[in-house]
Amino acid sequence: MKKILIHARYDDYKKIIPLLENFYHVDVEEKDFIQIKIFVPDAEINNALEILREPLDFRYKETLIEVSTPDFVISSTLSRAEKNVRTTEKTPVEKLLDTAKDYIKLDYWNISLTAIAGLIALTGLFLNNVAIIIGAMLLSPILGPIHSFAIYSAVGKTTEAIRSIGVLSILLLSVFVVSVIGTYLLSFLVAFCPEPILSIELTQEIISRTVSSPVYILMAVLLGIASIIALSRGTAEFIAGVAIAAALLPPTVVAGISFVIIPTEFMGPVFLVLDNVLGLIAGALIATLILGITPRNGTDIKTAKKFIQRTALLIAVLIALLTASYIF
Numbered sequence: 001m002k003k004i005l006i007h008a009r010y011d012d013y014k015k016i017i018p019l020l021e022n023f024y025h026v027d028v029e030e031k032d033f034i035q036i037k038i039f040v041p042d043a044e045i046n047n048a049l050e051i052l053r054e055p056l057d058f059r060y061k062e063t064l065i066e067v068s069t070p071d072f073v074i075s076s077t078l079s080r081a082e083k084n085v086r087t088t089e090k091t092p093v094e095k096l097l098d099t100a101k102d103y104i105k106l107d108y109w110n111i112s113l114t115a116i117a118g119l120i121a122l123t124g125l126f127l128n129n130v131a132i133i134i135g136a137m138l139l140s141p142i143l144g145p146i147h148s149f150a151i152y153s154a155v156g157k158t159t160e161a162i163r164s165i166g167v168l169s170i171l172l173l174s175v176f177v178v179s180v181i182g183t184y185l186l187s188f189l190v191a192f193c194p195e196p197i198l199s200i201e202l203t204q205e206i207i208s209r210t211v212s213s214p215v216y217i218l219m220a221v222l223l224g225i226a227s228i229i230a231l232s233r234g235t236a237e238f239i240a241g242v243a244i245a246a247a248l249l250p251p252t253v254v255a256g257i258s259f260v261i262i263p264t265e266f267m268g269p270v271f272l273v274l275d276n277v278l279g280l281i282a283g284a285l286i287a288t289l290i291l292g293i294t295p296r297n298g299t300d301i302k303t304a305k306k307f308i309q310r311t312a313l314l315i316a317v318l319i320a321l322l323t324a325s326y327i328f
Contacts, residue, residue, distance in 0.1 A: 001073050002045045005066040006036040008056060012063065015055035023048065024075070033062045039073060046093070067094070093293060096151050096232065103148035104163040110141045111174050118175035121253045122182045128203035133250055140249050142171055143227060150228055150284035153311060154293040156304030172252050172273065179256020187260060200261065209254040210265045212272040214323050217279040220247050224283020225290070232291055247276040275322060282315050 008016055013027075013034040020027075020036070028035040040048045045067065056063050117140040124132030145168035152161035183200075190200055255269040285308060295301050 001070060002040055002042055003068050003070050003073075004036075004038040004040065004045075004048060004052065005068070006038065006052065006056070007033045007062055007064045008036060009033055009060055009062055012056050016052065019051055019055070039070075039075070049094075093155060093295070096293065097155065099231070100144075100148035100151040100160075100164075103144035103167055104152070104160045106167060106170065110144070111171065113139055113141055114171045115174045115178045117249060118178045118253055118256075119182055121175075121249050122179050122257070125203060125205050125250065125253060125257065126186070126200060128205050130205070133205065137249055142168070142248050145171065146224070146280050146284055147228060147231055149281060150224075150288050151293065153285060153308055154288035154304055155295040156300035156302075156307065158303065158307045161307070168277075172248065172277075175249065175252045176256045176259075179253045180259050183257050183260040202262070205250070206254055206257060209251045209272060210258060210262070210268040212268060212275050212322075212326070214275075214326060216247075216272060216275045217319055217322070220276040220279025221283040221286070223247055224280040224285075225287045226283075227280075228284045228287035229291065232287075232293075247280060248273060251276065271322060271325070274318075278315050278319055278322070282312070282319075285311065 006016075007030075010033070013036075016036070020038070023038045023040060025036055025038040028037075038048070038052070049065070049067070053065060056065070058064075117136045120139065121133050121136035124130070124136060145164045149161050149164035149168070152158070152164060186200055251269045251272040255266065255273060258266045258269055295304055
């Protein structure tokens with residue numbers, strides 16, 4: 001059950017009265033506005049917000065809508081209403097935007113955490129230790145910018161969507177840089193340490209990520225769809241984050257290793273990272289369409305549609321070029 005609290009000016013209240021007939025509500029008159037408390041089943045929150053926000057003029061500071069979840073509500077009327085709801089529950093757009101807003105600006109803690117995760121993955125790759133690599137994935141916050149890009153694209157906020165891609169690029173660059181530096185330092189230390197104590201070997205975990213294939217794109221698309229659906233349904237972020245990190249973190253680290261040790265194989269992991277990035281973004285956008293995530297404003301709907309169409313065209317062209325490079 002959700003509680004919607006509306007502060008409406010008296011002029012707006014007159015327009016909203018006919019819309020309240022289908023809702024259980026309590027109205028309280030204040031000095032400059034009417035306070036309306038409305039209780040709706042979780043599955044109806046999106047429809048209710050779309051209906052109720054239309055007559056409100058948000059240019060005035062008195063006008064606001066607040067949505068919250070009460071600990072419990074005792075009401076036979078509301079209990080019957082909740083039982084009668086058959087629609088699928090959807091996460092409100094506003095809540096999705098709230099989870100995405102932290103990834104449109106640079107956060108030095110996230111950059112630091114990503115760099116540390118890269119160093120841990122570097123250690124795991126050289127030791128051929130899958131457990132350490134998975135531990136690095138758990139630390140990596142790479143999921144955030146992809147989730148943010150998909151949500152902002154779906155609601156027509158193109159500037160924020162582009163910023164999300166910028167943040168993702170910086171996070172991946174930080175992983176690459178620390179991997180290059182870490183590999184250089186290890187190479188330098190190996191020259192002064194006996195081999196049993198310290199050695200650098202191209203393990204199976206490294207070699208397996210020096211080649212790419214169109215299959216990885218399909219895998220990334222499925223991961224992108226699954227991760228966004230999981231997040232929108234309230235699944236813990238770190239669970240979906242592991243799936244994203246699995247596709248991006250180790251290949252980026254291997255790109256740094258290859259740059260230092262086997263430069264002739266450098267483009268292999270780079271192509272693998274590009275495959276996964278394009279696939280994840282494509283999958284995330286597909287997930288927003290499956291979930292029906294759209295703006296509430298008519299103008300934003302047109303903007304979102306154009307932006308997604310152009311993004312889809314660009315991704316399709318880039319995937320075609322990458323696929324062609326494997327064939328020829």
